[in-house]
Amino acid sequence: MDIFLQQLANGLTIGSMFALIALGYTMVYGVMKLINFAHGDLVAASAFVGLFIFTNLFGSGTSIFIAIAVFLLTAVVIAICGVFLERVAYRPLRTAPRLSAVVSALGASMVIQNGIMLLWGPQLKIFPDLIPQVYWDLGGVVISLIQVLIMAFSLILMIALYIFIEKTKMGTAIRASSIDQDAARLMGINVNNIIVTIFVIGTSLGAVGGLFIGLYYKGITFNMGWQYGLNAFIAAIIGGIGNIPGAMLGGMLLGLFNAFIAGYVSSTWADAFTFTLLIVILIFRPTGILGERVAEKV
Amino acid sequence: MIKKLQPIAYPLFFLAMMSMPAFLDPRWLAVATTFIIFTIVALSTDIVLGKGGMFNMGQALFFGLGAYTSAILNAKFGWPLLATLPAAILIPALFGVLLAGPIVHLRGDYLLVTLIGFNIVFIQVLQNNLGGLTGGPNGIFGLDVISLPGMTDSPQLGAFYTALIALLITLLVMFNLDKSKAGRALHYLREDELAASSIGINTRVYKIFAFALGAGIAGMAGTIYANQYSAVSPEAFDFVQSVLFFSIVIVGGSSVPGIFLGVFVMFVLPEIFREFATWRYFIFGFAMIFTMILRPRGIWPATFGKIPRRLIKEGNNGN
Numbered sequence: 001m002d003i004f005l006q007q008l009a010n011g012l013t014i015g016s017m018f019a020l021i022a023l024g025y026t027m028v029y030g031v032m033k034l035i036n037f038a039h040g041d042l043v044a045a046s047a048f049v050g051l052f053i054f055t056n057l058f059g060s061g062t063s064i065f066i067a068i069a070v071f072l073l074t075a076v077v078i079a080i081c082g083v084f085l086e087r088v089a090y091r092p093l094r095t096a097p098r099l100s101a102v103v104s105a106l107g108a109s110m111v112i113q114n115g116i117m118l119l120w121g122p123q124l125k126i127f128p129d130l131i132p133q134v135y136w137d138l139g140g141v142v143i144s145l146i147q148v149l150i151m152a153f154s155l156i157l158m159i160a161l162y163i164f165i166e167k168t169k170m171g172t173a174i175r176a177s178s179i180d181q182d183a184a185r186l187m188g189i190n191v192n193n194i195i196v197t198i199f200v201i202g203t204s205l206g207a208v209g210g211l212f213i214g215l216y217y218k219g220i221t222f223n224m225g226w227q228y229g230l231n232a233f234i235a236a237i238i239g240g241i242g243n244i245p246g247a248m249l250g251g252m253l254l255g256l257f258n259a260f261i262a263g264y265v266s267s268t269w270a271d272a273f274t275f276t277l278l279i280v281i282l283i284f285r286p287t288g289i290l291g292e293r294v295a296e297k298v
Numbered sequence: 299m300i301k302k303l304q305p306i307a308y309p310l311f312f313l314a315m316m317s318m319p320a321f322l323d324p325r326w327l328a329v330a331t332t333f334i335i336f337t338i339v340a341l342s343t344d345i346v347l348g349k350g351g352m353f354n355m356g357q358a359l360f361f362g363l364g365a366y367t368s369a370i371l372n373a374k375f376g377w378p379l380l381a382t383l384p385a386a387i388l389i390p391a392l393f394g395v396l397l398a399g400p401i402v403h404l405r406g407d408y409l410l411v412t413l414i415g416f417n418i419v420f421i422q423v424l425q426n427n428l429g430g431l432t433g434g435p436n437g438i439f440g441l442d443v444i445s446l447p448g449m450t451d452s453p454q455l456g457a458f459y460t461a462l463i464a465l466l467i468t469l470l471v472m473f474n475l476d477k478s479k480a481g482r483a484l485h486y487l488r489e490d491e492l493a494a495s496s497i498g499i500n501t502r503v504y505k506i507f508a509f510a511l512g513a514g515i516a517g518m519a520g521t522i523y524a525n526q527y528s529a530v531s532p533e534a535f536d537f538v539q540s541v542l543f544f545s546i547v548i549v550g551g552s553s554v555p556g557i558f559l560g561v562f563v564m565f566v567l568p569e570i571f572r573e574f575a576t577w578r579y580f581i582f583g584f585a586m587i588f589t590m591i592l593r594p595r596g597i598w599p600a601t602f603g604k605i606p607r608r609l610i611k612e613g614n615n616g617n
Binding site for chain 1: 353404407415423538541545577580582584585591595
């Protein structure tokens with residue numbers, strides 16, 4: 001029972017991070033029908049940018065204000081990168097064959113990944129303790145302050161995003177563009193602005209996810225983007241890509257699944273289990289759990 | 299114009315390739331051999347990705363399956379490497395059918411991620427040394443080499459010419475595929491799957507066929523690869539390699555000359571710029587983005603079949 005509760009807590013923590021990153025994938029895919037392969041590398045970049053901002057602007061110390069400042073500054077920097085990425089690598093290819101945009105995304109991923117390596121070096125870096133290391137022992141189950149903050153903060157962000165998408169005018173415009181771009185344009189929606197907005201939101205959420213990864217796992221490397229990015233992308237697909245609550249659900253499911261596999265089976269086969277789950281879900285629900293069943297149009 | 303040059307260009311190309319060893323030192327001969335092997339794998343990726351239009355980002359799996367089949371049969375069971383070749387073609391082809399069967403109905407991006415998944419699971423199987431056969435993270439080494447008549451004293455030269463023969467076979471398959479019933483079926487299928495199935499093409503069978511053929515050719519390349527290095531190890535077949543093959547096909551434009559150019563640009567150029575080791579992939583990423591922006595259909599876009607010019611409407615060049 002202890003193992004169960006412990007892995008439940010770990011799974012929810014990992015799942016929150018997956019969900020935050022998966023939202024970036026799913027929002028971009030929803031409107032542009034493009035797998036943004038560079039998203040995972042932007043997530044990795046955010047951990048390094050956060051590290052840089054913390055050591056150069058604040059030096060040391062752990063206060064809640066410093067942590068908030070680091071998160072905000074990193075999110076701004078990464079969002080600017082995201083908008084720049086869209087402008088340079090994706091906008092010129094909007095009418096090109098879909099595979100060209102995929103290769104452009106792969107190229108962008110290579111640029112960011114190697115850019116991180118050139119700036120910060122290929123070796124593993126240790127992320128600073130922005131948040132004090134506090135642990136609570138709840139009868140055999142150990143939970144850290146970082147875990148609680150990750151879960152709480154992710155939940156708040158996801159609820160805020162959900163309200164934004166469902167209740168505001170901008171959110172409605174985003175949903176309209178993801179259903180049919182041309183029709184949305186005819187209704188007077190500026191699709192270019194929508195895409196920029198999506199990149200700003202998606203990459204800032206990814207930046208928060210990247211900083212959480214740094215805080216939780218401590219060690220950050222220049223090529224970790226693919227590892228977390230791929231998991232987050234799988235989470236988005238499991239939930240039904242393009243569907244925002246789907247990404248949240250998929251992230252949580254995948255996080256819990258990973259944690260229970262690590263707890264009860266073994267972690268050497270973790271990826272094999274993850275992909276088996278993905279393949280089984282796709283065989284029975286080809287568009288994910290919450291994905292809409294699209295009828296073939298003639 | 300270019301179409302007319304092709305009957306002369308290919309023999310010339312092969313003559314040039316055959317005389318290569320005379321000019322290259324051992325290191326560059328090894329690069330040339332690997333260039334040929336990667337070209338074969340890229341061509342096999344093109345059968346699924348370019349001709350069939352299915353987003354194949356897992357080709358390194360079949361490449362590795364062929365290499366490991368040869369290595370295991372050679373190292374553990376003592377078969378001569380050449381004798382393992384049929385197994386190294388058939389087993390990946392069989393896996394192509396088994397793995398593609400349940401997933402070919404998936405739409406583009408879902409298929410892509412599933413194939414990445416298969417590739418990652420494959421690497422994990424190799425690294426965890428399943429059944430004590432795969433040698434774990436170190437792989438299997440100390441394999442025999444295929445000795446061609448007259449080249450028994452120089453294994454490097456032998457590896458080069460073996461690869462060249464395999465490339466010739468692959469190109470023959472590719473050209474015949476274009477003109478065959480299966481090739482036409484795949485072409486229609488890529489253009490419009492629904493229309494293809496409504497004129498009576500069994501899309502599922504042809505999709506699986508494309509996977510099996512691609513996997514078989516990649517498996518053959520795997521044997522040649524095991525022959526060149528007389529060793530196999532998991533990281534050579536990582537999904538990052540699949541991503542590379544995928545990019546080569548799209549950047550090249552999924553035509554045979556385009557794929558040669560693509561492999562040259564993505565594999566040989568990085569070898570030439572080895573001194574700039576830390577910068578080369580950074581610049582490469584930019585090169586990929588700008589190639590796609592300037593030539594969205596690839597450097598050398600493929601054209602299908604030989605449609606008489608009088609049948610083509612103005613402004614539509616047969617694509």
